[in-house]
Amino acid sequence: MNIAVAQSGGPTCAINASLAGVFCAGAKSPEIEKIYGSLNGIEGIIEDRLADMSELLKSEEDIELLKRTPSSALGSCRRKLPDHEKDSAVYEKITDCFRKYDIGMFFYIGGNDSMDTVAKLSRYYADKSIDIKVVGIPKTIDNDLCGTDHCPGFGSAAKYVAATVQEITRDSNVYSAPSVTVIETMGRHAGWLTAASGCIRANGESAPHLIYLPETVFSDEKFIADVREQMKLHKAVIAVVSEGVRTADGRFAAESHQSSKTDAFGHSYLSGIGKYLENLVSDKIGCKVRSIELNVMQRCSSHLASLTDIEESQRIGSAAVEAALNGKTGCMMGFKRLSSNPYLSEIVDISAETAANNEKFFPSEWITPEGNNITDEAVSYVMPLIQGELPPVMKNGMPRHIIF
Amino acid sequence: MNIAVAQSGGPTCAINASLAGVFCAGAKSPEIEKIYGSLNGIEGIIEDRLADMSELLKSEEDIELLKRTPSSALGSCRRKLPDHEKDSAVYEKITDCFRKYDIGMFFYIGGNDSMDTVAKLSRYYADKSIDIKVVGIPKTIDNDLCGTDHCPGFGSAAKYVAATVQEITRDSNVYSAPSVTVIETMGRHAGWLTAASGCIRANGESAPHLIYLPETVFSDEKFIADVREQMKLHKAVIAVVSEGVRTADGRFAAESHQSSKTDAFGHSYLSGIGKYLENLVSDKIGCKVRSIELNVMQRCSSHLASLTDIEESQRIGSAAVEAALNGKTGCMMGFKRLSSNPYLSEIVDISAETAANNEKFFPSEWITPEGNNITDEAVSYVMPLIQGELPPVMKNGMPRHIIF
Numbered sequence: 001m002n003i004a005v006a007q008s009g010g011p012t013c014a015i016n017a018s019l020a021g022v023f024c025a026g027a028k029s030p031e032i033e034k035i036y037g038s039l040n041g042i043e044g045i046i047e048d049r050l051a052d053m054s055e056l057l058k059s060e061e062d063i064e065l066l067k068r069t070p071s072s073a074l075g076s077c078r079r080k081l082p083d084h085e086k087d088s089a090v091y092e093k094i095t096d097c098f099r100k101y102d103i104g105m106f107f108y109i110g111g112n113d114s115m116d117t118v119a120k121l122s123r124y125y126a127d128k129s130i131d132i133k134v135v136g137i138p139k140t141i142d143n144d145l146c147g148t149d150h151c152p153g154f155g156s157a158a159k160y161v162a163a164t165v166q167e168i169t170r171d172s173n174v175y176s177a178p179s180v181t182v183i184e185t186m187g188r189h190a191g192w193l194t195a196a197s198g199c200i201r202a203n204g205e206s207a208p209h210l211i212y213l214p215e216t217v218f219s220d221e222k223f224i225a226d227v228r229e230q231m232k233l234h235k236a237v238i239a240v241v242s243e244g245v246r247t248a249d250g251r252f253a254a255e256s257h258q259s260s261k262t263d264a265f266g267h268s269y270l271s272g273i274g275k276y277l278e279n280l281v282s283d284k285i286g287c288k289v290r291s292i293e294l295n296v297m298q299r300c301s302s303h304l305a306s307l308t309d310i311e312e313s314q315r316i317g318s319a320a321v322e323a324a325l326n327g328k329t330g331c332m333m334g335f336k337r338l339s340s341n342p343y344l345s346e347i348v349d350i351s352a353e354t355a356a357n358n359e360k361f362f363p364s365e366w367i368t369p370e371g372n373n374i375t376d377e378a379v380s381y382v383m384p385l386i387q388g389e390l391p392p393v394m395k396n397g398m399p400r401h402i403i404f
Numbered sequence: 405m406n407i408a409v410a411q412s413g414g415p416t417c418a419i420n421a422s423l424a425g426v427f428c429a430g431a432k433s434p435e436i437e438k439i440y441g442s443l444n445g446i447e448g449i450i451e452d453r454l455a456d457m458s459e460l461l462k463s464e465e466d467i468e469l470l471k472r473t474p475s476s477a478l479g480s481c482r483r484k485l486p487d488h489e490k491d492s493a494v495y496e497k498i499t500d501c502f503r504k505y506d507i508g509m510f511f512y513i514g515g516n517d518s519m520d521t522v523a524k525l526s527r528y529y530a531d532k533s534i535d536i537k538v539v540g541i542p543k544t545i546d547n548d549l550c551g552t553d554h555c556p557g558f559g560s561a562a563k564y565v566a567a568t569v570q571e572i573t574r575d576s577n578v579y580s581a582p583s584v585t586v587i588e589t590m591g592r593h594a595g596w597l598t599a600a601s602g603c604i605r606a607n608g609e610s611a612p613h614l615i616y617l618p619e620t621v622f623s624d625e626k627f628i629a630d631v632r633e634q635m636k637l638h639k640a641v642i643a644v645v646s647e648g649v650r651t652a653d654g655r656f657a658a659e660s661h662q663s664s665k666t667d668a669f670g671h672s673y674l675s676g677i678g679k680y681l682e683n684l685v686s687d688k689i690g691c692k693v694r695s696i697e698l699n700v701m702q703r704c705s706s707h708l709a710s711l712t713d714i715e716e717s718q719r720i721g722s723a724a725v726e727a728a729l730n731g732k733t734g735c736m737m738g739f740k741r742l743s744s745n746p747y748l749s750e751i752v753d754i755s756a757e758t759a760a761n762n763e764k765f766f767p768s769e770w771i772t773p774e775g776n777n778i779t780d781e782a783v784s785y786v787m788p789l790i791q792g793e794l795p796p797v798m799k800n801g802m803p804r805h806i807i808f
Binding site: 007011040043069070071072075076077078159162163164166167168170171173174175176199200202203290292293295296297299300301302303304306383386387388389391394395396397398399400401403 | 411415444447473474475476479480481482563566567568570571572574575577578579580603604606607694696697699700701703704705706707708710787790791792793795798799800801802803804805807
């Protein structure tokens with residue numbers, strides 16, 4: 001029997017570690033002959049674009065490089081499958097490909113759109129009594145998948161956000177004049193990554209003085225009042241704001257400044273809350289103000305990856321192969337936290353359907369009553385996930401990547 | 405005799421290493437008793453805000469942390485001195501402070517505005533026959549100071565830019581659809597930092613496919629033509645553009661989108677060329693496009709500092725103290741490159757006036773004839789400066805900084 005693996009959705013620093021995990025477990029198993037990598041997610045299966053992973057990963061060194069290479073080495077896609085009851089053509093194409101390559105197990109590393117594919121494909125096979133196992137491996141810097149304590153990729157993004165907000169805090173404190181720095185983080189609906197900036201409090205920082213998550217109602221007036229209040233206490237006020245903060249009417253706070261483009265899943269392309277608030281502070285308060293968008297560096301800065309995240313991401317990839325070998329299908333692998341201090345977790349599996357159709361929001365009890373910062377419980381949750389480093393393999397003073 | 409040291413201008417990753425260099429050389433010298441740090445540059449001297457550095461740096465560990473802490477630990481300012489012939493009041497204040505603290509040597513770490521202060525102050529002391537030595541220590545991520553092969557702080561910023569452009573290149577290549585990524589780098593007048601992105605070619609990358617420096621004439625039409633050309637060759641086109649690119653009429657290419665604010669030196673606050681070009685590509689080509697501003701992370705990402713840069717920055721700080729002890733004044737310390745491969749440099753001193761009143765632009769012979777990329781000579785120049793790492797001291801999974 002052969003297996004196939006694919007990557008989908010937005011890049012992270014850890015999605016390749018999960019690929020390494022699938023490859024290593026597959027290579028070790030006597031039941032598995034070949035491991036195929038599908039290029040550009042499920043599209044590669046549909047279009048018969050498969051690569052023999054053993055030709056891509058020829059040595060231990062290649063695997064170590066893969067774990068240190070950001071983004072999806074096999075490429076990605078954002079393709080959503082129709083319900084097979086309505087349109088089964090694409091399912092037949094997928095199955096033809098699996099049969100052609102004698103693939104008995106398919107592993108899909110991705111976010112909740114990918115888990116939707118896992119759920120639909122496994123349901124199709126159950127309905128048709130076809131014995132092909134389909135198992136999902138979570139991945140998202142947004143940390144918003146249900147059924148798992150946290151998501152591979154989040155820890156590294158969180159570590160980058162925390163370390164960078166700390167460095168920006170140094171940068172913000174050099175002049176004697178009062179100033180406001182607005183840092184915009186990713187997080188369309190869930191505030192996990194934005195909240196991670198609060199970890200720097202563990203290092204004795206007073207910043208971030210204000211943290212705004214999509215889970216609270218944002219208002220320009222309250223923001224300006226909050227900034228004025230913090231300016232009484234701190235020379236350089238640092239506010240970290242999620243791209244997805246919304247006003248009481250449910251609209252994105254900077255919606256009028258946003259483009260109206262949407263992707264295949266109907267998500268809007270967001271950007272600009274930082275710049276919007278910069279202009280707002282300039283207008284209403286008139287002090288020195290700047291905005292900084294952490295942009296894709298949040299998800300691709302492998303040079304500062306969390307060792308905990310990379311190791312767990314590899315482990316969960318391997319666990320998916322073991323689960324499929326044990327007969328599991330239609331599930332997503334996840335982490336169950338056993339303890340935070342010392343940090344202990346175990347790998348579990350949950351229904352891919354549950355993961356696909358739910359979002360895990362930042363708990364309201366971890367947001368301060370004022371709605372403009374996070375509690376120490378939130379910091380305690382994130383802290384174990386950002387621990388440890390996986391130093392890049394350097395070449396010419398720059399990280400070395402593997403490119404398929 | 406006591407000495408004073410201050411930091412000025414925009415933050416870098418290396419300005420604190422130069423401070424460490426001054427402190428270490430001062431502490432070692434039998435002729436020097438106390439080392440005072442002036443808070444917020446020359447302002448601290450004028451306003452009598454001095455700190456005894458031996459109370460701030462109590463151990464070897466503190467010095468190691470200082471070298472790993474971004475931005476100016478003593479704070480900074482952007483204050484320009486008047487000519488003393490026209491207005492000598494501030495010079496008298498400065499001299500009163502120096503006399504009060506028995507300061508015989510003053511070291512000013514900064515860019516060309518700071519070298520202007522070094523030149524003016526030393527000329528005042530020459531005119532008044534006052535024996536106080538004033539020596540400048542260069543610092544700028546822009547690398548645009550004359551009389552030195554390169555500037556402390558540039559190597560670390562260059563390493564960050566190269567490593568980050570390489571990571572963004574991974575992030576840009578995941579989807580099968582053609583795309584354009586515009587990366588905006590700092591560099592108001594000089595393109596050195598933007599050019600540093602070209603170093604990733606040494607790691608086998610085809611990116612950046614386009615590089616635009618302020619030293620060439622920028623045009624929207626040529627840019628769009630260049631992008632179209634590169635899209636024939638590469639699925640994901642990466643263009644790196646300096647914030648300071650200008651059109652034939654000498655205006656910043658995105659000037660209409662810029663704010664009209666200026667600082668005390670008459671510099672405009674720039675931002676937005678990336679976003680401007682993103683919109684331009686969207687309008688004219690209509691493909692998937694995004695822009696990423698590397699922002700202040702270019703100058704404050706100490707976690708990825710260049711060891712070569714940090715070591716040289718410390719050494720040049722120590723060399724400034726030795727130069728002053730040898731009677732030098734009114735000068736700026738600089739590097740003379742003896743060879744690139746193997747890399748060898750020595751420390752020299754040049755007139756602060758020359759440094760203050762000139763800018764070192766990126767050589768036109770290192771720009772390709774098309775004006776949209778750099779030559780291999782440019783890469784060879786930058787490469788030695790980004791070599792080596794100085795891993796941060798980690799605490800709670802985040803870099804540890806020292807805060808005075």
